[in-house]
Amino acid sequence: MKGHHAVPFLTLRGCVLTDTHPDLVCRDLTKDFDGFRAVDNVSFEVPKGSFFSILGPSGCGKTTLLRMIAGFQSPSHGDLLIKGASMIGVPPNKRPVSMVFQHLALFPTMNIGDNVGFGLRQRGVGRNDIARRVEAVLERVGLPGVSARRIDQLSGGQKQRVAIARCMVLEPDVLLLDEPLGALDLKLREHMKVELKSLQAAFDTTFVYITHDQSEALVMSDNIAVMNHGRFEQIGPPHEVYHNPDTAFVAGFVGDANKIDATVSSVDGPKLTLTSNAGTRMQVEAAQSNLSAGQATQIFLRPEAIELSKSSDSFESNQNVSKGTVNAVLFNGANSSVIVRDPAGNLISVAMPQTGSFAELREGDEVFTCWRPHKARCYPAPQV
């Protein structure tokens, strides 16, 4: 089995014909543990040279999925193809993928040059050739001349780059990254996000990145798959996932959103009239929501979709306007927000306009909130 798969893959690799295949294809990939399905019929394709993120809360099965791609776990059923060749039964050391581990897994007993050259040594590359290629790849990640240093002489961000260099020196078809930024402090994490994206562009290699941090996924990815309970809820480019979430889970998990429980009062084509559980009437425009009158729903509303005003004069009639009092002002620079308590007592988070016109806003002030019907997303409430 092993030999049967390994041989065609080696001969086909780099061949022009195989380039028409997406770099990575998963078909109905499923992994069952004892009485528990970690990954449930996941199918996706990752085109060549793109940055693909799998975003989900911890325990959603994303690590299991990544370990199946790397070959450390075998799927219960389904198929996994890399450059068109099935990887089922191929051991991890024979797969054209490399993985950057969560805690990087740099070998502490070796210096940096030996770490990066490890994979080349396994392939039997000549000593001089290894030294040359190691130095070249270290230069590409911006760390020239560090070969002789020990691992513990590097900073967190440098270790990150060495870990990527160690994989990239092998020129893998797909690079897997298992939340490698998790251990870094905030400032460095922000910096590494940009750097990872530019490294990916420079190497022109397919990256598959898993994370629970939606901002990492949104910033770096060409495509994001949002995962929950072992299933993909939605696959799409970041703006698509952010602005047009397919499911209530995606709407709640990606980005901040106010969640309002409501019941459908009437349906008029795409226009819905809803009554929140607290009694407020709302107008929502939702194409193909398949909701019917009397159905329980969840409305998701982004903080930046809500306008603030000191008077109700400027608003048009078809908008959802309500009067409220400021419960708290959360100052966070450009991401400042205001928590407004509506008459029914619900707390709504509203993004602070950047114009500075509300800089004087204080707790207890009266404000009007307003949002347009097409800004909200409406989903059937989950069955409890």
Add this chain to the structure above:
Amino acid sequence: MTSDTSKLGFYLLLAPIFLWLVLLIILPHIGLFMVSISEKIGPREYQTGFGNYATFFGEPLYWRTFARTAIMSILATALTLILGFPIAYYIAKLTRGRTKTTLFLMCMIPFWVSELVRTFGWMILLRETGVISTTLQSLGLISGPVELLYNDAAIMVGLVYTSILFMIVPLVTTLDSLDDSLIEAGYDLGGTTTSIMREIVIPHAMPGIVSGCIVVFMLSLGNYLTPILLGGKDSLWFTGMIYTQFITRFNWEFGSALGFLLLALSSAIVFLGLKMSRQSLSDTMGRT
């Protein structure tokens, strides 16, 4: 900025180990050395000199026994390492939770019994009328009784058996501290089981290997019971020779000289071993 009371506390805590070192290790060794450099020239007449050491080097039986003991001990250490490493790797890396504790305890259980009893156990198995011999006969594999005791192989079996725990414990500790993701990273980068063992696992386990080897080597070199009981009167173990000088021959001067040579030998071999494995004693003892 240490206050006087905490200084006093420090010295009081240090006192037992200090007394132990001085009274039981340093003073007896000084005494032993004094005895070893006094030559008997007549009844109750002694003079200082290295005559006892000269006797040792002049008589081939002595230094051949000396070399034989060293080589057999090194061999026993190597065998213990070869047998102990897979066991330790299995316990540390391939088992989890209760299985791990149980296996570790099973390695330890034989050591609840005294060494004498355990050695007699081997004698019951190996002697002419013992378990192995009679089983082989009843199976018809051999025609007459076979004596498996009183040879070098029996000594080796006994030495490995008595000291394997002291190899497994430090190995399990160091292998336990090896992050599984390092091994996975090795496979991911195209490593084979052999190359991962050689380049990742063994370099990581080196301090454990070296400290285990030092302990096992010292235990084998200084073992008296096992070589005498399993090897019989032809065992030619250096400790046996020291015993003979002290107890049978009542030649304390020569016995002391042999004791000092054993100390020098073991120190020299441990030093060489550390040099060859490029480990330092403080690293080895500090990390495990």
